[in-house]
Ligand code: ADP
Ligand code: ADP
């Protein structure tokens with residue numbers, strides 16, 4: 246096991262990782278930008294290093310400074326969290342070259358899954374059902390039109406290197422396709438540094454269902470069941486729950502065994518999430534995230550497995566402490582992503598937090614980094630907190646989430662707490678199985 250780990254992230258996830266390290270007896274190094282000097286992740290870490298000015302490319306994405314910080318502090322491993330460098334295979338490779346451990350999968354797997362075209366191709370070869378579409382990068386308009394006609398409009402143009410819900414566009418006919426193709430390619434280049442795009446059948450009203458896996462170097466490939474992340478706005482998750490309501494057990498078991506087989510075939514290591522669209526009883530693979538996921542706590546609450554602890558353990562070469570037979574999800578868990586944003590236009594809001602009162606009580610977990618008087622900088626992601634409510638049944642979890650949303654106080658800054666109350670008290674959500682379009686279609690009438 247490592248003695249010292251550097252946490253290459255900020256916000257709630259840096260706090261979350263710090264907790265897992267300290268519980269394992271690992272001492273921690275926080276890194277931070279100038280604006281983040283008073284941030285919670287810096288306060289609770291054993292040591293901290295300022296690695297640069299506020300823009301992310303000068304601080305949290307500054308790989309050279311991060312490696313220097315490891316060398317100065319004697320950290321043996323780096324936990325990248327999510328976002329930032331978590332899916333950057335060159336960074337993982339750089340660490341290896343410096344004899345440092347990247348707490349995550351092998352860099353070759355990060356690279357393979359980060360290229361969504363290649364990821365789909367590989368999964369298809371392993372027998373995973375995928376969304377119909379092109380199996381290589383689109384060459385030109387003619388190529389795009391041929392493929393779209395073959396699978397049938399509407400189709401989605403997607404950036405192969407895309408992420409965070411960005412870099413995709415729905416097109417309904419040939420004309421729209423010809424107009425949008427160069428625009429999406431240009432956006433892909435400027436956001437993700439790679440203009441490769443592919444085409445996928447646009448699935449009309451699916452649900453987003455994902456499967457969590459964890460693998461070690463001792464031949465253990467385990468799935469931790471599924472999460473339903475269909476409540477989305479602009480292809481970004483807002484509310485997640487586990488398990489997914491109303492899906493046939495047999496169908497799920499079949500999917501899990503396909504996922505586990507794919508991981509065995511790859512020789513995958515660490516945590517991973519296979520994301521699927523689910524419509525009319527069928528699953529279609531979209532992408533695999535080779536990192537810790539924002540919504541990992543709902544799986545932790547149901548399985549009683551500390552995913553971050555296990556992630557660190559398997560990265561250090563240890564065995565997963567449990568077996569597939571002993572993974573038994575119990576109850577229901579719901580996560581609300583509490584963002585600093587305007588409730589009308591959803592623009593991120595920054596400012597100083599006045600009074601902060603966290604909710605508590607049976608079945609409630611709040612993963613956050615904010616405190617009364619904390620100044621939320623405008624440079625970074627606007628996720629303030631994740632409220633996780635767990636109950637014996639789905640109905641119980643919803644009631645708990647609602648009562649804790651009524652308890653929480655975050656003054657001085659705009660948040661989407663009211664939106665969460667509306668979502669969780671709506672009949673559609675209570676009835677279960679809303680599609681990925683539901684929130685956007687109903688946001689004004691909720
Ligand atoms: P999850 O699937 O874990 O819910 P999200 O899609 O919400 O993850 O992404 C987690 C964080 O990482 C968000 O802050 C998101 O903006 C960021 N992110 C994910 N992928 C990328 C990417 N390719 N480029 C930039 N940011 C990304
Ligand atoms: P990201 O890397 O940004 O997370 P994904 O490929 O996972 O990209 O897609 C993000 C979201 O976009 C999905 O959760 C889903 O809501 C929507 N989406 C993606 N592909 C399709 C598709 N083929 N048809 C309909 N919706 C899609």
Ligand code: MG
Pocket residue numbers: 520532
């Ligand atoms: Mg995704």
